[in-house]
Amino acid sequence: MSKENGNSDSAFVRLENLTKSFGAQEILRGVDLEIRKGETLVMIGSSGGGKSVVLKHITGLIKPDKGRVLLNGRDIASLNKEDLATARQRIGLLFQNGALFDSMSVGQNVAFPLRESNQGPTDQLTDKVIEALELVNLAPHIDKMPVDLSGGMRKRVALARAMITRPELMLYDEPTAGLDPVATGIIDQLILQMQKQYSVTSIVVTHDMQSADRIADRIAFLHEGRVYFCGTPTELRNSSDPLLVNFISGHSVPPP
Numbered sequence: 425m426s427k428e429n430g431n432s433d434s435a436f437v438r439l440e441n442l443t444k445s446f447g448a449q450e451i452l453r454g455v456d457l458e459i460r461k462g463e464t465l466v467m468i469g470s471s472g473g474g475k476s477v478v479l480k481h482i483t484g485l486i487k488p489d490k491g492r493v494l495l496n497g498r499d500i501a502s503l504n505k506e507d508l509a510t511a512r513q514r515i516g517l518l519f520q521n522g523a524l525f526d527s528m529s530v531g532q533n534v535a536f537p538l539r540e541s542n543q544g545p546t547d548q549l550t551d552k553v554i555e556a557l558e559l560v561n562l563a564p565h566i567d568k569m570p571v572d573l574s575g576g577m578r579k580r581v582a583l584a585r586a587m588i589t590r591p592e593l594m595l596y597d598e599p600t601a602g603l604d605p606v607a608t609g610i611i612d613q614l615i616l617q618m619q620k621q622y623s624v625t626s627i628v629v630t631h632d633m634q635s636a637d638r639i640a641d642r643i644a645f646l647h648e649g650r651v652y653f654c655g656t657p658t659e660l661r662n663s664s665d666p667l668l669v670n671f672i673s674g675h676s677v678p679p680p
């Protein structure tokens with residue numbers, strides 16, 4: 425089976441000619457992208473370029489003007505309400521402003537998606553919550569309130585909450601924005617661990633090239649509403665395309 429083959433079975437998410445305007449503003453101008461089962465694909469590009477809009481299309485939150493989103497080979501526009509809900513349950517979201525509920529403890533926050541979908545009796549629920557918190561090394565903090573945690577810890581709680589339903593696909597929108605380098609490193613490690621431990625397929629939007637290098641199997645560069653480049657971190661680094669060189673140098677931590 426050729427990886428170049430557009431119908432490759434390993435494509436978990438396929439975006440075909442995704443086109444979207446808001447009013448007169450043309451944001452996506454034909455995005456073609458394939459995300460393979462089990463890979464971590466990092467999406468980079470200028471701020472305001474439509475990266476979050478791409479993620480929202482994948483969740484079905486936004487409908488394209490033209491083009492298609494295929495999950496496991498099925499066009500999400502063709503799914504009925506029930507099937508779309510089921511497909512959505514397999515997607516975990518870690519959105520930038522996907523804040524925790526401040527009035528709920530860490531444990532209650534993490535339990536929330538399970539309560540929503542009424543999964544299992546309460547004691548089993550507690551086991552799952554502890555397991556999810558262990559994953560992000562926060563089990564001892566189960567009874568704390570979000571306000572008493574650092575920014576990095578809050579992100580980890582949000583990650584535990586996103587992972588508790590064991591999604592097949594994780595969408596991360598700038599998961600390390602605003603975090604210091606140490607907290608960023610921890611989140612990057614967790615993203616890698618989710619991939620290894622649960623074979624989760626991930627799409628990560630970031631503007632941190634160091635993070636991208638650490639976690640990406642492939643990097644897609646969104647530019648003027650299209651995927652301008654998609655390749656491995658090494659291919660990106662080795663490119664002499666001025667646009668890519670310029671972007672990378674502007675988004676990397678300068679050497680000390």
Ligand SMILES: Nc1ncnc2c1ncn2[C@@H]1O[C@H](COP(=O)(O)OP(=O)(O)O)[C@@H](O)[C@H]1O
Binds near residue numbers: 446469475476478
């Ligand atoms: N629901 C919406 N309605 C109108 N405009 C939107 C909406 N969502 C995004 N946009 C606009 O689309 C552009 C791309 O946004 P976004 O995807 O958030 O960029 P990025 O994530 O790459 O920084 C922005 O100009 C934004 O204002």
Ligand SMILES: [Mg+2]
Binds near residue numbers: 475476477597
């Ligand atoms: Mg964004």
